[in-house]
Amino acid sequence: xxxxxxxxxxxxxxxxxxxxxxxxxxxxxxxxxxxxxxxxxxxxxxxxxxxxxxxxxxxxxxxxxxxxxxxxxxxxxxxxxx
Numbered sequence: 245x246x247x248x249x250x251x252x253x254x255x256x257x258x259x260x261x262x263x264x265x266x267x268x269x270x271x272x273x274x275x276x277x278x279x280x281x282x283x284x285x286x287x288x289x290x291x292x293x294x295x296x297x298x299x300x301x302x303x304x305x306x307x308x309x310x311x312x313x314x315x316x317x318x319x320x321x322x323x324x325x326x
Contacts (some may be wrong), residue, residue, distance in 0.1 A: 262315040264301040266290055269321050271305050286320035 268287040277284045287303050294301045302314075312316055 257297050262299045263313060263320065264294055264299055264316045265308070265314040266301055266303040267307050267317065267319045268280060268296075268305055269319060287318075290318055290320070 248251060266287045274283040274285050277281070277288075278290055291301060291303060307319075
């Protein structure tokens, strides 16, 4: 019974909005998305998904030296270009 009570207490904490950093390593790496009918970068759908689920995010092309304030860090490496 106690475990059910602890789970009920943890649910609001787990449902809180996360603070996310998206490192868009190569912003020039674009590809055509047929659903949108336009070219997008590798971070586009990550940003859309996070925003629609109520999470805050920051996107940059360089990784900050201090990432302690972020709950999650996504790194989009894109495609290798010669």
